[in-house]
Amino acid sequence: MTGSLLVDNIGELVTNVAGEGEGGPLGIRHHAAVLVEAGRVAWIGPTRYAPAADRRIDAEGAAVLPGFVDSHAHLVFAGDRAAEFAARMSGQPYTGGGIRTTVGATRAASDDELRATVRRLRVEAMRQGTTTIEIKSGYGLTVADEARSLRIATEFTDETTFLGAHVVPAEYADRPDDYVGMVCGPMLAAAAPYARWIDVFCERGAFDVDHARAILACGQAVGLGVRLHANQLGPGPGVQLGVELGAASVDHCTHLTDADIEALASTATEDGGTATVATLLPGAEFSTRSPYPDARRLLDAGVTVALATDCNPGSSYTSSMPFCIALAVCEMRMTPAEAVWAATAGGAAALRRDDLGRLRPGAPADLMILDAPSHLHLAYRPGVPLIRQVLHNGVPQCRP
Numbered sequence: 001m002t003g004s005l006l007v008d009n010i011g012e013l014v015t016n017v018a019g020e021g022e023g024g025p026l027g028i029r030h031h032a033a034v035l036v037e038a039g040r041v042a043w044i045g046p047t048r049y050a051p052a053a054d055r056r057i058d059a060e061g062a063a064v065l066p067g068f069v070d071s072h073a074h075l076v077f078a079g080d081r082a083a084e085f086a087a088r089m090s091g092q093p094y095t096g097g098g099i100r101t102t103v104g105a106t107r108a109a110s111d112d113e114l115r116a117t118v119r120r121l122r123v124e125a126m127r128q129g130t131t132t133i134e135i136k137s138g139y140g141l142t143v144a145d146e147a148r149s150l151r152i153a154t155e156f157t158d159e160t161t162f163l164g165a166h167v168v169p170a171e172y173a174d175r176p177d178d179y180v181g182m183v184c185g186p187m188l189a190a191a192a193p194y195a196r197w198i199d200v201f202c203e204r205g206a207f208d209v210d211h212a213r214a215i216l217a218c219g220q221a222v223g224l225g226v227r228l229h230a231n232q233l234g235p236g237p238g239v240q241l242g243v244e245l246g247a248a249s250v251d252h253c254t255h256l257t258d259a260d261i262e263a264l265a266s267t268a269t270e271d272g273g274t275a276t277v278a279t280l281l282p283g284a285e286f287s288t289r290s291p292y293p294d295a296r297r298l299l300d301a302g303v304t305v306a307l308a309t310d311c312n313p314g315s316s317y318t319s320s321m322p323f324c325i326a327l328a329v330c331e332m333r334m335t336p337a338e339a340v341w342a343a344t345a346g347g348a349a350a351l352r353r354d355d356l357g358r359l360r361p362g363a364p365a366d367l368m369i370l371d372a373p374s375h376l377h378l379a380y381r382p383g384v385p386l387i388r389q390v391l392h393n394g395v396p397q398c399r400p
């Protein structure tokens with residue numbers, strides 16, 4: 001979109017630039033304005049000093065935040081698992097086995113059907129403030145179906161992740177070594193051109209640590225960054241494997257030992273965070289009635305924490321980052337400021353994107369205007385549609 005755009009009369013501007021204004025890491029400015037030019041933030045300052053612009057959005061005293069960065073989502077699938085959800089809510093435990101149900105539906109779907117689902121969920125997430133979303137494959141589990149899942153994902157995001165090692169598909173149930181060989185060979189070769197990351201579901205009933213290490217190393221060898229699903233259903237070696245391989249993020253972190261926390265803390269960097277981020281996905285615990293991860297323990301050890309939705313049709317069918325913020329605050333003892341940071345700058349760190357999650361000159365103009373005077377309302381008013389307007393690369397998105 002050409003021309004400049006001024007968002008002014010911002011009551012509370014969260015920049016996530018530490019040392020800027022108040023609020024510690026949130027870098028809060030009051031009575032602020034943001035000038036957007038060519039899709040990027042061109043200027044930030046007090047409304048009364050704001051330069052003229054071609055167009056103007058009056059924030060009317062509301063809060064403005066960086067767009068959410070949802071660093072963990074599984075959007076390429078067909079069908080749903082509402083019946084499985086109902087059974088779980090009637091007392092059956094979650095085992096991850098239902099993934100194979102979605103694999104069958106996904107393989108049977110056309111490209112256009114898969115594309116329509118991704119588009120619907122991408123719009124749904126945008127309306128709730130998500131300007132960047134990571135999208136994984138992992139419901140195809142054949143060479144052709146993983147490659148097409150990622151090809152479709154690239155139409156919606158730059159942050160695509162090859163998750164051929166989601167589960168061992170039924171046709172390989174008796175020969176998991178053969179499946180791992182296929183993932184590392186022809187499947188990776190077909191998927192890598194469309195992927196930035198590689199991921200493994202390292203868990204009992206999915207992939208053990210040796211298989212996970214082999215698969216992630218193959219991905220690294222062709223230039224993919226590492227992230228993994230770790231320590232969701234019970235204690236395990238996933239988090240320490242992630243640290244060993246220099247993963248950008250270990251995701252779930254529901255069951256951690258002291259050694260896991262120490263391993264994450266050992267990746268500390270000069271900027272005060274950790275190179276390996278712990279991404280917490282409270283929508284999954286909520287939707288499976290499982291105990292929440294201990295966010296406080298991670299934060300107190302200096303580990304960088306991100307929040308993401310894990311949007312998928314089985315264990316967490318929500319695209320709502322505000323909902324995850326509310327869970328993190330009310331169920332996981334994160335402060336509202338920690339949760340908002342984790343859902344924005346934290347997600348950017350989990351994707352190793354220095355350009356995202358902060359509002360400062362030169363950054364993409366990805367931001368949201370709330371129907372509320374403060375970021376506190378995201379947790380304080382759970383379930384309420386508080387996102388009034390979203391700008392993505394400076395372009396106003398459809399209103400809710």
Ligand SMILES: [Zn+2]
Binds near residue numbers: 072074310312
């Ligand atoms: Zn996941």
